Amino acid sequence: MSDQLEHTTDQVDLESVLEAAASVAAGVARAVPSERAGWLRAIADELDGERDALVQLAQQETRLTQGRLVGELGRTTFQLRLTAHALEEGSWLEATIDHADPDWPTGPRPDLRRMLRGVGPVLVVAASNFPFAFSVAGGDTATALGAGCPVVLKAHPGHPQLSRRTAELVQHALRKAGAPEGVFALIEGESETQQALKDPRIKAGSFTGSVRGGRALFDIAASRPDPIPFYGELGSVNPAFVLPSAIERRRAEVLEGFVGSFTLGAGQFCTKPGVLFVPKTDGLLDELRELVSAVAPAPMLNDRMVSGLQDRLEQMRRQWTVVRDAEADDAGLPPALFATSGSAAMEDLDSLFEEAFGAAAVVVEYDDPAELVEIASQLPGQLTATVQAEEDDGIAPALLDVLSDHAGRILWNGWPTGVSVTWAMQHGGPWPATTASLHTSVGPTALRRFLQPVAFQNLPAAMLPAAVRDDNPLRIWQRVDGKLTSPEEVG
Amino acid sequence: MSDQLEHTTDQVDLESVLEAAASVAAGVARAVPSERAGWLRAIADELDGERDALVQLAQQETRLTQGRLVGELGRTTFQLRLTAHALEEGSWLEATIDHADPDWPTGPRPDLRRMLRGVGPVLVVAASNFPFAFSVAGGDTATALGAGCPVVLKAHPGHPQLSRRTAELVQHALRKAGAPEGVFALIEGESETQQALKDPRIKAGSFTGSVRGGRALFDIAASRPDPIPFYGELGSVNPAFVLPSAIERRRAEVLEGFVGSFTLGAGQFCTKPGVLFVPKTDGLLDELRELVSAVAPAPMLNDRMVSGLQDRLEQMRRQWTVVRDAEADDAGLPPALFATSGSAAMEDLDSLFEEAFGAAAVVVEYDDPAELVEIASQLPGQLTATVQAEEDDGIAPALLDVLSDHAGRILWNGWPTGVSVTWAMQHGGPWPATTASLHTSVGPTALRRFLQPVAFQNLPAAMLPAAVRDDNPLRIWQRVDGKLTSPEEVG
Numbered sequence: 003m004s005d006q007l008e009h010t011t012d013q014v015d016l017e018s019v020l021e022a023a024a025s026v027a028a029g030v031a032r033a034v035p036s037e038r039a040g041w042l043r044a045i046a047d048e049l050d051g052e053r054d055a056l057v058q059l060a061q062q063e064t065r066l067t068q069g070r071l072v073g074e075l076g077r078t079t080f081q082l083r084l085t086a087h088a089l090e091e092g093s094w095l096e097a098t099i100d101h102a103d104p105d106w107p108t109g110p111r112p113d114l115r116r117m118l119r120g121v122g123p124v125l126v127v128a129a130s131n132f133p134f135a136f137s138v139a140g141g142d143t144a145t146a147l148g149a150g151c152p153v154v155l156k157a158h159p160g161h162p163q164l165s166r167r168t169a170e171l172v173q174h175a176l177r178k179a180g181a182p183e184g185v186f187a188l189i190e191g192e193s194e195t196q197q198a199l200k201d202p203r204i205k206a207g208s209f210t211g212s213v214r215g216g217r218a219l220f221d222i223a224a225s226r227p228d229p230i231p232f233y234g235e236l237g238s239v240n241p242a243f244v245l246p247s248a249i250e251r252r253r254a255e256v257l258e259g260f261v262g263s264f265t266l267g268a269g270q271f272c273t274k275p276g277v278l279f280v281p282k283t284d285g286l287l288d289e290l291r292e293l294v295s296a297v298a299p300a301p302m303l304n305d306r307m308v309s310g311l312q313d314r315l316e317q318m319r320r321q322w323t324v325v326r327d328a329e330a331d332d333a334g335l336p337p338a339l340f341a342t343s344g345s346a347a348m349e350d351l352d353s354l355f356e357e358a359f360g361a362a363a364v365v366v367e368y369d370d371p372a373e374l375v376e377i378a379s380q381l382p383g384q385l386t387a388t389v390q391a392e393e394d395d396g397i398a399p400a401l402l403d404v405l406s407d408h409a410g411r412i413l414w415n416g417w418p419t420g421v422s423v424t425w426a427m428q429h430g431g432p433w434p435a436t437t438a439s440l441h442t443s444v445g446p447t448a449l450r451r452f453l454q455p456v457a458f459q460n461l462p463a464a465m466l467p468a469a470v471r472d473d474n475p476l477r478i479w480q481r482v483d484g485k486l487t488s489p490e491e492v493g
Numbered sequence: 494m495s496d497q498l499e500h501t502t503d504q505v506d507l508e509s510v511l512e513a514a515a516s517v518a519a520g521v522a523r524a525v526p527s528e529r530a531g532w533l534r535a536i537a538d539e540l541d542g543e544r545d546a547l548v549q550l551a552q553q554e555t556r557l558t559q560g561r562l563v564g565e566l567g568r569t570t571f572q573l574r575l576t577a578h579a580l581e582e583g584s585w586l587e588a589t590i591d592h593a594d595p596d597w598p599t600g601p602r603p604d605l606r607r608m609l610r611g612v613g614p615v616l617v618v619a620a621s622n623f624p625f626a627f628s629v630a631g632g633d634t635a636t637a638l639g640a641g642c643p644v645v646l647k648a649h650p651g652h653p654q655l656s657r658r659t660a661e662l663v664q665h666a667l668r669k670a671g672a673p674e675g676v677f678a679l680i681e682g683e684s685e686t687q688q689a690l691k692d693p694r695i696k697a698g699s700f701t702g703s704v705r706g707g708r709a710l711f712d713i714a715a716s717r718p719d720p721i722p723f724y725g726e727l728g729s730v731n732p733a734f735v736l737p738s739a740i741e742r743r744r745a746e747v748l749e750g751f752v753g754s755f756t757l758g759a760g761q762f763c764t765k766p767g768v769l770f771v772p773k774t775d776g777l778l779d780e781l782r783e784l785v786s787a788v789a790p791a792p793m794l795n796d797r798m799v800s801g802l803q804d805r806l807e808q809m810r811r812q813w814t815v816v817r818d819a820e821a822d823d824a825g826l827p828p829a830l831f832a833t834s835g836s837a838a839m840e841d842l843d844s845l846f847e848e849a850f851g852a853a854a855v856v857v858e859y860d861d862p863a864e865l866v867e868i869a870s871q872l873p874g875q876l877t878a879t880v881q882a883e884e885d886d887g888i889a890p891a892l893l894d895v896l897s898d899h900a901g902r903i904l905w906n907g908w909p910t911g912v913s914v915t916w917a918m919q920h921g922g923p924w925p926a927t928t929a930s931l932h933t934s935v936g937p938t939a940l941r942r943f944l945q946p947v948a949f950q951n952l953p954a955a956m957l958p959a960a961v962r963d964d965n966p967l968r969i970w971q972r973v974d975g976k977l978t979s980p981e982e983v984g
Contacts, residue, residue, distance in 0.1 A: 028895070073599075073600075080598050096938070098916050107571050108571050108913065109911070114915060115917055121931075228924040229924060231929070231931065393955070398956070402956055404519070406947050406949075407519060410948065411950060414949075414950065415951060416950055422591075422600070424591045424597065424602055425972055426606055432945070433721075440722065440946075447946070450931075451931075454931050456897050456903065457901065458902075459902060460905045461905045462905065465889070481917075484916050
């Protein structure tokens with residue numbers, strides 16, 4: 003699949019996609035939020051209606067299991083509907099009204115009204131590892147469209163048929179729901195992606211994938227004559243720090259949890275825990291070996307992933323002690339586990355914190371938990387960091403404190419591979435977890451990536467956007483003269 | 494002044510500044526917001542207490558009038574206090590609590606709590622044209638410190654003594670208020686600024702100044718091994734579009750308003766209206782000439798500004814018809830005004846929309862107001878755009894609509910040179926108005942530039958930051974299980 007030559011969008015088509023996106027952008031940005039919410043729900047309904055056929059296509063192209071794909075499609079339509087719900091709730095608009103005030107301390111204040119509005123057409127570069135949830139109709143598409151931005155979607159070559167079919171369904175749903183033609187289009191091809199990203203009609207970009215690929219696109223976005231924001235979700239090793247108290251009291255549970263998490267879905271999650279810090283303990287590596295050996299090999303998404311992991315495994319074998327490392331069979335690569343000491347790890351943290359995409363991990367056996375705070379303070383940006391400990395463990399508060407400057411999500415006694423789609427989710431983190439640490443790519447607040455503020459000074463009431471009118475026709479939260487005001491508080 | 498060799502911070506001092514900022518960053522980010530609010534109020538009080546001496550110093554170094562400087566200092570201490578007020582109100586923290594929910598549609602949801610927290614040390618590069626409000630203790634310092642970020646402040650060489658004195662007062666106030674040593678420091682020098690911006694201990698940058706200077710710093714920030722956000726407020730011509738209805742009914746008021754605005758403060762405001770579109774009207778240029786001639790020459794900030802403006806005037810003389818352009822005298826450069834036709838302007842919009850920093854502007858006489866919508870659609874990003882019209886003017890809604898995609902603030906029958914410090918202010922805009930169109934540099938929401946989200950999953954209650962605890966000890970707004978909840982609603 004990815005070994006085949008990638009299909010590319012021809013120049014005439016690319017031009018018409020970009021032109022259509024630009025020509026409808028203003029109308030899309032100005033559609034009332036409930037209208038765009040209707041578009042997202044229509045897409046969700048359309049996908050749900052074609053569930054079996056989509057899952058079948060995805061199975062053919064990605065080697066993922068039916069159960070996993072059914073779950074992922076459900077998550078995808080849920081996040082479309084949650085975004086729709088958030089659109090109607092309206093606080094994301096940050097609608098703010100400051101009435102004229104002749105006595106304002108810095109001099110007479112004019113009538114000022116501020117709100118957020120879509121930035122314009124967004125190039126969304128789809129991921130390989132979530133063919134639904136981070137692909138054609140995934141979270142970036144949901145939040146960009148929701149924010150009022152036309153979407154130019156770059157299909158991932160790992161699942162081209164599924165991408166095209168999903169795009170057809172998205173377009174069909176949008177048409178039925180009354181959205182303008184051109185608000186969503188699919189493109190294919192590497193150089194076409196770069197061309198689109200350089201095009202002045204594209205106003206923001208988003209991406210989920212490797213550090214190398216994401217950095218290259220980020221550099222293009224930043225070096226344009228008119229730089230644009232680029233939201234890349236890149237690499238993460240998602241370290242887990244097991245404190246002595248956890249090993250003492252929940253040893254089996256912790257080790258089983260770790261092995262389950264790093265091998266889940268052939269280790270192809272952005273949040274796979276790739277490094278486990280444990281206190282040096284007799285027999286612990288043997289137990290881990292036994293647990294890992296019991297996990298059946300699972301196929302990876304495509305052959306490129308397999309060869310990428312094999313290259314990384316070669317490095318890992320040279321650098322660390324093998325705990326478990328078996329030959330691939332017809333079913334795929336078995337999970338691999340390596341080990342090293344805390345002091346050896348400290349000597350080359352760069353290697354330790356380099357992602358291995360797939361079911362491979364490193365166990366670091368430390369002598370003194372105090373070392374962990376020092377290591378954590380040197381951690382490059384992560385999507386997640388996990389602490390396993392009992393509440394009375396003395397080192398836990400300091401460790402949590404340091405980690406929360408280095409990771410987007412901090413877990414206590416859990417494993418990071420589940421990413422709940424909800425208001426309080428943060429899926430992001432400092433570089434290299436992402437190219438934009440101020441944002442998340444999961445959850446309704448991901449809308450903020452595609453919105454810019456505009457203020458209106460002394461506009462006649464009839465010319466104001468609905469979001470910032472005194473009579474609050476959208477029934478949304480507004481900040482009025484400094485005070486957050488619920489829609490129920492307005493007459 | 495700016496002709497003198499710029500003083501530079503030596504390497505030992507720069508290293509100790511950066512190291513101190515990094516070492517206190519975590520503590521500053523975790524200080525409760527009311528504590529940091531106290532720091533900002535202490536700075537405001539300190540500056541107010543030294544008002545006369547500071548204004549006197551500023552007069553010596555900037556050639557600005559006493560009245561202007563007294564007003565600007567008042568604005569500066571007000572924005573420190575407004576930021577402090579916003580810190581305590583707390584909605585900026587985006588505190589979000591999702592309790593565990595076994596029935597969540599995408600599978601059991603863990604307990605998740607999300608909030609924003611300071612990104613770490615910020616390099617603030619001060620502006621020349623507001624020696625108080627956009628300088629050492631200006632808006633960027635207020636919002637970066639308020640957000641919980643140590644500030645490394647690069648002094649503008651146009652007012653070095655004032656910068657050093659202000660920094661002393663800031664540090665004295667911070668010390669008295671109990672802030673840690675190292676949370677604020679002043680540096681000087683161009684190459685030292687670049688060095689600091691490249692340093693991994695600096696996590697964000699901000700700047701107010703020219704497109705050229707801002708772009709160079711933006712490129713440094715974006716090309717770091719670990720790219721960081723860089724908030725540059727750069728150039729803007731702030732076009733004003735006068736529709737026929739306004740000229741017919743309020744001709745004198747409009748022309749006087751424009752001349753007053755573009756010549757205010759020797760034209761040295763970011764929001765100076767540099768281009769005026771007016772319907773071609775007999776005698777109108779003569780009236781403008783008379784109004785401009787009546788404005789006394791005023792001194793510019795420093796000799797570098799004068800020579801920059803003279804270079805730009807040379808270009809303007811070659812390109813456009815002179816309406817008024819007199820020789821400089823001892824008092825300074827008199828305001829200059831040029832004119833062109835709508836069709837000629839359309840042929841070289843790049844030149845038309847290039848900023849002239851100082852009291853110089855271009856009048857574009859158009860034949861048909863419908864041309865304006867076309868011109869507006871090609872407008873590069875602006876801090877402001879103004880429409881002067883009567884409410885029944887047919888072209889106004891379409892023009893406002895297009896402009897609101899190209900400017901951060903849209904004014905109706907006003908002039909852009911006043912920038913009120915208030916919740917609904919937007920001081921920003923698409924490139925090249927700024928390097929980051931998602932944000933503002935004026936008003937409390939400017940805090941968002943220096944904040945990144947962090948989520949906590951299943952943390953024991955005792956280890957949670959105060960902002961996301963169920964008992965809401967900070968008494969702030971929280972989003973609880975999806976619903977925005979006022980502090981009054983909690984027991």
